[in-house]
Amino acid sequence: MNMEDASRIDRLYRYSRQMLVPQVGREGQEKLLEARVGLVGCGALGSVIANHLVRSGIGLLRIADGDRVELHNLHRQMLYTEEDVRERLPKAEAAARHLRRANSEVVIEPVVQVIDEDSLGEFAADLDVLVDGTDNFATRFVINDYCVRRNRPWVYGGVIATTGMSMTIVPGEGPCLRCFLRELPSREQSPTADTAGVLSITVAIIASVEAGEVIKLLLQPEARNRGLLMVDVWELDFERLEIPRDPACPSCGSGLTGETPGLGVVAQ
Numbered sequence: 001m002n003m004e005d006a007s008r009i010d011r012l013y014r015y016s017r018q019m020l021v022p023q024v025g026r027e028g029q030e031k032l033l034e035a036r037v038g039l040v041g042c043g044a045l046g047s048v049i050a051n052h053l054v055r056s057g058i059g060l061l062r063i064a065d066g067d068r069v070e071l072h073n074l075h076r077q078m079l080y081t082e083e084d085v086r087e088r089l090p091k092a093e094a095a096a097r098h099l100r101r102a103n104s105e106v107v108i109e110p111v112v113q114v115i116d117e118d119s120l121g122e123f124a125a126d127l128d129v130l131v132d133g134t135d136n137f138a139t140r141f142v143i144n145d146y147c148v149r150r151n152r153p154w155v156y157g158g159v160i161a162t163t164g165m166s167m168t169i170v171p172g173e174g175p176c177l178r179c180f181l182r183e184l185p186s187r188e189q190s191p192t193a194d195t196a197g198v199l200s201i202t203v204a205i206i207a208s209v210e211a212g213e214v215i216k217l218l219l220q221p222e223a224r225n226r227g228l229l230m231v232d233v234w235e236l237d238f239e240r241l242e243i244p245r246d247p248a249c250p251s252c253g254s255g256l257t258g259e260t261p262g263l264g265v266v267a268q
C-alpha cells in the first residue's frame with residue numbers, strides 16, 4: 001500500500017459506520033467527498049441540514065444567510081450558542097465555525113448575504129445541488145426558477161408549528177415547486193416561525209428528510225422523494241401526495257415567463 005492509499009483509508013475511517021450502509025458503501029462515500037452543495041438559509045432547517053451534510057462528509061458546503069444569531073433562535077437553531085448571540089455573529093459565519101469543529105475535512109464557505117435573483121447566480125454557479133433552508137416562498141421561487149433554467153436539482157422544505165413539507169425537484173424529470181404552487185402566496189397565506197411559531201422537533205424531522213434527499217440525489221437519484229411529503233409531528237401523520245407536472249407551469253411549462261413574480265423584499 002502506498003502512502004496515498006494509506007492516507008485515503010485514514011480519511012475514510014471516520015465514515016466507516018456510514019459506509020457499512022449498503023446504499024452508501026465506499027463508492028458512495030467517495031462520491032459524497034466530491035460533492036458540492038449549496039444551502040440557502042441557515043436558520044432552523046439549515047442548522048440541521050448543514051450538520052448532517054458536513055458530518056456525512058460532503059466535499060463542499062456553501063452556506064448563505066444574511067441574518068445574525070438572536071436569542072429567540074436558540075430553541076430550534078441547533079448549531080448556535082449563547083456565545084454566538086453575545087457576539088452578534090452572522091449565522092453563516094457562526095455556522096461555519098461550529099461545522100469546521102465537527103469535520104475539518106469539509107470545505108465550508110460562509111456567504112453573509114440574502115439570496116435573491118441577483119445573488120443566486122454567483123452563489124450557485126459551480127454547485128451540484130441546492131437545498132432550502134429559507135423561511136419564505138419568495139426565495140424558494142427564485143431557487144426554483146434558477147434550478148429549472150440551469151437543470152439543477154434542489155430540495156424544498158418548510159415548517160410551521162407542528163407541520164412540515166418537503167419536495168425534491170429534478171427539472172425535466174418531474175414537477176417543480178411552481179407546478180404545485182403557481183403563484184407566490186401572500187404574507188397572510190404563508191405564516192412563518194415569527195408569526196405562527198414552530199417546534200424544534202418539526203424542524204429536525206423535515207431538515208433530516210431534506211439532508212437525506214440531498215444525499216440520495218448525489219448517490220442514487222432514483223430513490224428520491226417523488227411526491228410532496230406532508231408531516232404533522234403532533235398527530236404523527238406522514239403522508240405523501242402525488243404532484244403532477246403542470247404543462248402550463250410558469251416555471252417549467254408553457255407558461256414560462258422568465259420572471260419570478262411579486263419579488264420585492266426577500267427576507268430570510
Ligand SMILES: [Zn+2]
Nearest residue numbers: 176179249252
Ligand atoms: Zn413546474
